[in-house]
Amino acid sequence: MNLTDKVIVITGGGQGLGRAMAVSLANSGAKLALVDLNEQLLEETVQLVQDAGAMAKYYIANVTNEQEVESTFNHIKNDFKVIDGLINNAGILRDGMLIKAKDGQVVKKMSLEQFQSVIDVNLSGVFLCGREAASHMVESGTKGVIINMSSIARGGNIGQTNYAASKAGVVAMTTTWARELGRFGIRVGAIAPGVIRTAMTDAMKPEMRDRLEKMKAVGRLGEADEIAHTVKYIFENEFFTGRVVEIDGGLSM
Ligand code: NAD
Secondary structure, three states: OOOOOOEEEEEOOOOHHHHHHHHHHHHOOOEEEEEEOOHHHHHHHHHHHHHOOOOEEEEEOOOOOHHHHHHHHHHHHHHHOOOOEEEEOOOOOOOEOOEEEEOOEEEEEOOHHHHHHHHHHHHHHHHHHHHHHHHHHHHOOOOOEEEEEOOHHHHOOOOEHHHHHHHHHHHHHHHHHHHHHHHHOOEEEEEEEOOEOOHHHHOOOHHHHHHHHHOEOOOOOEOHHHHHHHHHHHHHOOOOOOOEEEEOOOEOO
């Protein structure tokens, strides 16, 4: 896909990786529809996209809410006339151990609410937005691209029952959609980043950051721009579909 004038929807486009993707795609000539919960962050990202000389609009919506997702995608279609791409990037963490035990007694359990809240955003949100984007693409005969954000945690990670399950599910949906939607000319890919430098990792204790950096063959954390670069690769490479790109600096666990 040549990104010039293509309309790309990014969920969680208010900050972090979503913001970096928006600016990078704007530099390639794309138009951005940014979806998030936080209006102030959305306004800031729209400004950055406009500074890069591209067009952007924002939409406040919760990706877990079916009606909000449906009406947001209808609004985007009305505003831009077409949807060429979707990046399912909105995601949350609510880490905790499955159980905590002391002296052979279980003292704490991960609550169903803690599990479900992450599944709702990271998995059901991806399902809802992917479904709506694919519907619009098929109805307008658009050979679009859908990118789902997974994580290296998809293989399992201590303290992340909910997050790991959601990110494994995202990869399973990616493969399924690539097969189902290929007949319409729609490609679907996933990205599984390692630890990327964000406000969250900047706030970590130096010794914790140090430990994470040493776990990578490249000896440092990833940069948001490096994930945005991977997004661009998936959009532009017409032979790419149904696979997950692991971009983790050679993490050894
Ligand atoms: P972030 O927390 O900085 O940004 C996520 C954005 O999603 C926020 O702007 C938030 O408001 C929005 N969001 C959260 N819940 C939402 C909802 N229900 N509806 C709409 N928007 C919602 O996160 P990030 O670090 O930029 O990560 C982006 C994606 O990449 C996530 O899916 C995350 O799991 C994945 N990821 C990140 C890393 C990393 O190191 N940063 C590593 C692996 C995977």
